[in-house]
């Protein structure tokens with residue numbers, strides 16, 4: 576971006592791609608409600624991982640599944656002196672939370688499924704820049720097909736167990752699985768979802784629901800471990816609000832310091848590094864004429880570090896920039912803070928994830944102080960979402 580400016584064309588193999596952090600283009604494309612800029616098609620291993628689930632689907636199917644997800648994930652469905660590697664720990668925690676809230680099972684019950692999904696994620700990462708020749712079956716092809724069959728079978732088992740436990744259609748429960756099953760048995764064709772649809776959503780929500788939140792929690796711990804003044808401020812707020820008890824949903828909205836910390840973490844280490852769309856038809860975007868079927872790429876990381884928006888201190892950890900809200904922090908350009916995307920395809924799990932982070936952080940802060948282990952090596956890398964390549968080893972000191 577420093578060399579080419581805010582808008583340029585980049586060749587992704589044989590395909591041109593418009594890369595831009597221009598605010599007007601971003602607003603026009605990301606907030607478009609008429610499907611002029613749909614999500615890009617996904618292929619290969621990513622297709623196996625996400626199927627035609629909510630993250631990638633379009634048209635009527637997307638409208639139907641999005642309504643269902645909005646209904647379930649409105650943010651209310653969340654009730655809830657040793658070195659540890661927090662990234663791995665948070666993977667288990669967030670997996671457990673999404674399993675319990677969305678599918679009524681636990682991390683332990685779904686452990687094999689998670690391990691398979693993580694394996695698939697690693698396969699995607701190591702093949703991201705490889706060219707696949709369809710005539711050759713690689714070891715990764717064979718393994719990913721095996722994983723796909725395993726996940727399918729496991730999900731059908733989960734559905735059958737719920738059917739057996741509940742008996743009646745009305746008693747499937749009000750979590751995501753229950754809502755999907757009710758839709759599956761609906762006699763109204765407009766609501767009906769197939770078993771394949773259910774499996775795709777199941778994989779989508781497992782992946783979308785824990786990968787990103789694991790990143791948020793891990794990077795928050797990292798930043799608090801090195802900025803101990805903020806760690807103290809956040810601890811004080813947690814003690815004042817919850818007095819050593821577990822947080823309750825009523826008081827979550829009263830958190831001021833922790834929400835500033837969460838926002839600053841999402842700004843500096845956004846789990847989703849880019850938003851991608853495809854122009855259906857030829858279109859003028861700013862001064863650029865973009866042919867139909869061209870990808871537009873919005874690099875969230877650059878948008879979040881743009882000094883024209885955030886000021887010269889854009890690269891520094893300064894949670895106080897959010898003390899008077901997002902509009903003030905972005906110099907009245909709230910669309911430039913997009914950790915959860917924006918417009919019709921923005922994240923339906925944003926409240927859920929933020930509440931999860933608030934609860935987990937305040938519970939940890941009330942029990943431990945923590946510092947970064949000297950073994951830590953700073954190496955953020957993109958594996959679907961932004962991961963710490965060598966984990967985040969932290970020393971926990973009981974209070």
Ligand code: HEM
Nearest residue numbers: 629630783784787788791846847914915916920922924928
């Ligand atoms: C810190 C946590 C999270 C971050 C940073 C995050 C980020 C995002 C972003 C940036 C998008 C929009 C992508 C685009 O416009 O191309 C998105 C979409 C989505 N997110 Fe999240 N997400 C988080 C947590 C969650 C959780 C907890 C769930 C599920 C409970 C979830 C489910 C989804 C789904 C299903 C979509 C696709 C929505 C659609 O296309 O209509 N996310 N997320």
